[in-house]
Amino acid sequence: MIFSLHHVIDSLAGMLTGAYPDYPVYDSPNQQGTRFPCFFLFFMPSTIEEHVGNHYFRDLGVDLVFVQQRNLVNGNRKIHEIAEFLDRNLDPFPYTDGSGKSVPVPVQDQQWSIEDEELHYQFHIRTRILVEETENLMQEMEENNVGIKEND
Template identity: 40%
Template sequence: MTFTLAQLLDSIGGVLKENYPDISVYSNPNQQGTDVPCFFIFFMPTETENQMGRRYMRNIGIDVVYLVERNDPDAHDQLVSVADQLDFALEFIPYDGGELRTYEREWKIDDEELHYQFKVKAIVSHPDNTPSIESVESYKGGIKQDDK
């Protein structure tokens, strides 16, 4: 399986659409003329950590932003209700026949917007293009043999 950020966005968007089928989900913050309520998915700071061999851990920060109509008297209650449901919906994200666990999930309401933030930790590896050795006896890679 090849891990991609685009497929991760699609998977998160799929979870949101499954739980909120009538609400639009965007991954591009430059959408003009969007109708609220809607979701936006943003990447936050991401870290890469070396692991053993060719593997490394990608700690990918995600911010799911939920927007409602400004100055709606019920806006706060809507935001809290969505945050409560996202706590259950985003614990695991289906990905390529499996599931990715989410970590450090938290939410806050800032300027009448819900920010549901979490991390996905994926261990990935580089492909190994090193030619395999057919037999140790035939390998002479830099070893000098003494002719005594």
């Protein structure tokens, strides 16, 4: 299974749209055309540590933002509902790389806050990945017709 940022976004978006089908999920800030309420997925600073044998430890920070219209009556109620849904369903979330297989990926350090009437649900995905090396095998052996010149 291939672990990539694109597939992380797709997997999280799939989980969110399964529960909230009318709420679009965006992976970049929209300047116009944003439909509210909606979700935004952002990556926070992340780290990669090299381990033995082409293995790497990846610590990927994610900020999932829920945005709705401003100054709604009972607007905080919806924010709390979304936060509670994420608390119950995010760990682990079903990760897929598009091959049809799905694996549960645990998340850590979940925390949420409300800023400017927006829910910021932040967490980390910490996983060990293997990067397979491609070997450049010799296709054809060259002949080496070299001899030793004798001095007379």
